[in-house]
Amino acid sequence: MKTIVINCCLCFLFLFQIGYAQKHSKPLKNSRPNIIFVMTDDQGMGDFSCMGNQVVKTPNIDAFYEKSTRFTEYHVSPTCAPTRAAIMSGRHEFRVGVTHTILERERMALDVHTLPQVLQSAGYQTGLFGKWHLGDADEYLPQNRGFNEVLMHGAGGIGQVNLGDFPPNKDNVYFDNVLLHNETIVKTKGFCTDVFFDAAMAWTKEQINTKTPYFTYLSLNAPHAPLVAPETYKKRFLELGYDEGTASRYGMIENIDDNFGRLMSKLEEWDALDNTLVIFTTDNGATHLRGTLNGENVRHFNAGLKGGKNSPYEGGDHVPLFLYWKGVLTEGKDINQLTAHLDLYPTFAELTGAKLPETMQPLEGLSLIPLLENTAVNWEDRLLFVHCGRWKTGMVNEAKYTKMAIRSQQWRFVNNAELYNVAKDPGETKNVAAEYPEVIAKFQQPYNDWWSTSIPLMVNENRKRVKQQPLHVKYYKQLEEQGILEWNPKID
Numbered sequence: 001m002k003t004i005v006i007n008c009c010l011c012f013l014f015l016f017q018i019g020y021a022q023k024h025s026k027p028l029k030n031s032r033p034n035i036i037f038v039m040t041d042d043q044g045m046g047d048f049s050c051m052g053n054q055v056v057k058t059p060n061i062d063a064f065y066e067k068s069t070r071f072t073e074y075h076v077s078p079t080c081a082p083t084r085a086a087i088m089s090g091r092h093e094f095r096v097g098v099t100h101t102i103l104e105r106e107r108m109a110l111d112v113h114t115l116p117q118v119l120q121s122a123g124y125q126t127g128l129f130g131k132w133h134l135g136d137a138d139e140y141l142p143q144n145r146g147f148n149e150v151l152m153h154g155a156g157g158i159g160q161v162n163l164g165d166f167p168p169n170k171d172n173v174y175f176d177n178v179l180l181h182n183e184t185i186v187k188t189k190g191f192c193t194d195v196f197f198d199a200a201m202a203w204t205k206e207q208i209n210t211k212t213p214y215f216t217y218l219s220l221n222a223p224h225a226p227l228v229a230p231e232t233y234k235k236r237f238l239e240l241g242y243d244e245g246t247a248s249r250y251g252m253i254e255n256i257d258d259n260f261g262r263l264m265s266k267l268e269e270w271d272a273l274d275n276t277l278v279i280f281t282t283d284n285g286a287t288h289l290r291g292t293l294n295g296e297n298v299r300h301f302n303a304g305l306k307g308g309k310n311s312p313y314e315g316g317d318h319v320p321l322f323l324y325w326k327g328v329l330t331e332g333k334d335i336n337q338l339t340a341h342l343d344l345y346p347t348f349a350e351l352t353g354a355k356l357p358e359t360m361q362p363l364e365g366l367s368l369i370p371l372l373e374n375t376a377v378n379w380e381d382r383l384l385f386v387h388c389g390r391w392k393t394g395m396v397n398e399a400k401y402t403k404m405a406i407r408s409q410q411w412r413f414v415n416n417a418e419l420y421n422v423a424k425d426p427g428e429t430k431n432v433a434a435e436y437p438e439v440i441a442k443f444q445q446p447y448n449d450w451w452s453t454s455i456p457l458m459v460n461e462n463r464k465r466v467k468q469q470p471l472h473v474k475y476y477k478q479l480e481e482q483g484i485l486e487w488n489p490k491i492d
Contacts, residue, residue: 026328028369030353032122033325034276036204036216038263040256041080041131041157041224044286045319046303047253053301055237056250060261064280065322067331069372074321075407076284076341078310078388080156081106081133083283083341084219088114088134088145090345090363092385092450097459098134099389099396101156102163105460107135108145113360115345116146119215122354125207128152129200130219136164137470143182147217151181151199154471157224158192164469167476168484174228178484180471185478186487191230193222193252195488197259201266202489208272213352218263223252225287230255246291246300266491273326277351282319285309306428310388312405312414313428317386323372335371337379338409343368381409383443385450396461400451406443413443 046053050062077083081101082093089096089112097109108114116126127149128142133156135141142150154165159173166178166185174192178185188195200218207214227244233251234244242250260280267273285308289300307313321339323329342365349356350367370377384407391399401416410423419433419440433440478484 028328028372029350031328032213032352033328034207034214034216034272035119035124035348035351036200036218036263036267036276036278038218038220038260038278038280040220040282041222042284042287042309043223043253043256043282043319044284044289044302044308044315045305046301047223047282047286048320051303051320053303055240055301056253058253058257060257060264061280061322064260064264064278064324065320068280068322068324069329069331069333069335071321071323071335071339071368071371073336073338073409074281074319074340075317075338075384075386076282076319078284078312078316078386078403079390080131080224080283082389084108084131084133086341087344088112088116089361090115090342090365091361092342092364092454094387094389094454095364095457096361097457099391099458099461101133101390103393104135104463104466105389105393106133106156107137107140107460107463109457109459110139111361112145113357114146115348116142116215116217118146118345118349118354118356119352120146120148122213122349122352124213124215124352125149126215126217127200127203128217128219129203130196131156131221131224132219137466141180149182149203151179151196153177153179153192153221154469157226158221159226164471166471173226174222178475180474181487184487185475185484187484189486189488191255193220193255193259196220197263198491199489201263202491204272205266205270205492208270215348220256222256223249223287227252227288241294243292245288246293249288273324277323277325277329279324280320280322284317284319285311285315304427310390310403312386312388312403314412314422314426316388329372333375335375337371337375338382338384338407339368339371340365340384342366383408383446385447393461396455396458404447406447408443411439411443413440416444 048058050065079101082098085093085096085098085108096112099105119126126147128147129151132142132152136154155163159169161167161170168178176189177192178187200216204216227248229248229251233255234247237247237250287309289308305315307315346363346365347368350369386405388403406413412420412422418431420428
């Protein structure tokens with residue numbers, strides 16, 4: 001009996017301390033942290049050792065995971081540009097014109113009041129380093145959509161010259177790339193991921209030195225194909241017997257991990273972690289899920305999820321979201337409520353104390369602040385609409401139920417035919433549609449309404465292909481008038 005009393009007292013004291021901390025901690029709304037948002041490209045839930053991968057090693061991200069607040073049910077869009085459009089606009093990508101990753105259907109509508117514009121209005125400096133993928137024509141460039149500092153490649157990936165990236169990058173994919181630095185095209189030196197981290201850290205340090213609030217958007221192109229990595233990062237996987245593609249992709253991931261470790265070390269060295277929210281996430285599910293090991297076909301680890309990038313199943317859009325703010329957010333805590341990329345815009349706006357304009361696009365997400373402050377908050381169930389897009393031009397009506405899904409906390413309804421109880425069956429192994437017609441009935445009308453109201457907002461559907469890629473024109477003009485100068489960031 002005595003032991004029971006002591007344990008109960010300790011339990012009460014522990015609960016009292018938690019309650020006291022929640023009651024007396026500083027509210028997150030209007031707390032105005034600096035924000036560093038790191039997002040990788042085509043890296044799935046299974047591409048981390050902290051998530052169970054026993055081949056690739058990600059010790060720095062693992063350490064970050066251990067001390068982070070983790071959103072375990074965070075969802076994005078199934079491909080690159082759509083996820084970026086949703087983050088930048090706070091709306092589903094279709095409703096800001098983005099229904100593809102190419103064909104000028106990746107251009108985010110010009111009437112969008114972007115997330116960085118909101119942060120600028122709150123006194124933040126904003127920097128983008130890496131992948132933009134929301135339009136390469138001048139009026140669509142990030143410099144004209146709310147970013148003060150920009151270092152970017154063109155199109156959806158470095159070396160995609162036929163889709164708009166700078167011509168020289170066709171011959172030097174991922175190394176010594178030509179990039180756009182603000183208004184000037186420059187030649188960089190080194191592996192692209194290293195360059196983007198160096199540039200982001202150098203710019204961030206400038207903001208720290210001047211005590212200026214900042215938003216650092218480190219939007220990496222790795223490990224997106226083409227699968228190219230420095231030889232030192234490929235070596236271990238080749239020696240294990242993996243194919244070239246797998247070795248390169250896993251090498252790119254381990255290079256990201258090393259760079260993320262450098263970033264966190266610098267932030268600690270600069271005493272910047274007390275007032276900085278650091279976020280790590282990815283833009284969609286994994287690619288290259290199959291390869292060879294010593295000549296035998298193998299499936300790569302995917303954290304038990306079905307499908308990968310450009311899939312309507314869980315593996316297409318269920319990705320990690322780790323948040324760390326030293327001394328403010330609870331370390332090692334999982335938040336299991338259903339959340340999405342749409343929620344980042346209102347969350348950042350509330351955190352920074354930004355005042356939204358009276359006339360702007362309606363936001364479709366929910367602020368995550370209530371969950372960050374207390375996971376026991378009443379978080380109502382919701383429906384997330386997922387669609388891979390990419391239909392042939394002019395075929396929007398035919399695409400309604402092709403590669404689509406509806407997600408609630410418990411269910412995933414795919415292609416208007418398959419129903420999975422993902423709360424019990426996260427791998428989507430058993431289609432239970434025949435057993436739960438009442439669940440399907442609750443999903444169909446909301447989806448029909450959403451689809452019909454989205455079509456008029458798909459402003460790029462009948463756009464004609466450009467004859468000359470905008471960044472090609474910019475490159476050749478500068479090459480003739482002043483040449484392409486070398487540029488590399490310097491970190492203190």
